[in-house]
Amino acid sequence: MSVSGISGSDGAQTTTKTAQTQLTADINAFLKLMVAQVRNQDPTKPMDSTQWVAQLAQFSTVEQQVQSNGKLGDVLTELKSTSERIDLGYIGRKVEVEGAEVGLKEGKLAARYSVPKGATSVGVHIVDADGTVVRSFDGNSSAGTYDLAWDGTTSDGVRLPDGAYTIFVDARDEAGKAVAGTSVTYDATVTRVRRAEGETRFDLSNGVSVARDAILSAA
Structure with missing residues (x-):
């Protein structure tokens, strides 16, 4: 199960309110001007009423559009609220995540890596936060998905x-060229859902935090 988020409703509401306020002020100013001109018009040269009606109709059309946008903003706000409630439902659930950043916790890291067709050699490298390769393994070169387990030790013991470590799968063909299509997935439990920098983040039991679109499925 995956859920797509809806964002931007706060901005839409603010824009709509600003437009509504400005439109109301413009209409009031227009009506005051029209009344003033009617009072002071030359009786021998009356104004063209058709032009005034046309302008009023334009204002009315714009006002209806702004009101429609306001209603749409309300709908988006409700949908966003619904989406956030659904996100909270992930807490305590086991999820499958796609992402190269995987958490090492209590000396255990478990993940899966996929190998595309065309690979003749595969190296699986674990990289720390500084970009240093801390452990390497010879991966399976046949197309498929394979388990990876790491105990948190370097080759020197x-x-x-x-903490968080990145798994880099280096698949090569017979000519030594990189083969695209590798991926890393793992299972974890959602421990917390929070908002950070305008997006929903899911904190996982392995210490990693991911965005909503990284979650492939939930049980």
Whole structure:
């Protein structure tokens, strides 16, 4: 199950309110001007009423559009609220996540990597936050999806601290050229849902935080 978010409703509402306020002020000013001109018109040269009616009709059309946008803003706000309530429903659920950043927790990291067709050699490299390769494995070169388990130690047996690490799958063909189409997925439990920098973030049991579109499925 995946859920798409709806954003921007706050901005839409603000824009609509501003436009409505400005439109009301413009109409009031226009009506005052029209009344003043009617009072002071030359009786021998009356104004063209058709022109005034046309302008009033234009104002009326714009006002209706602004009101429609206001109603649309209300709908978007309600949909956003519904989406946020759905997001909260992920808490405590096991999710499948796609992403190269995977969490090492209590000396355990478990993930899956996929290999596309055409690969003849595959190297799986674990990279720390500084961009340093801390552990490498020979991966399976046959097309398919394979499990990866890491105990948090380097090839020299040094135990590394828990945290987020990036898994880089380097698939090559017979000519040594990189083969596109590799991916990394893993399972984790959602422990918290929060808003950060304008987007919904899902904090996971392995210590990693992901965006909504990184979640492939939920159980």
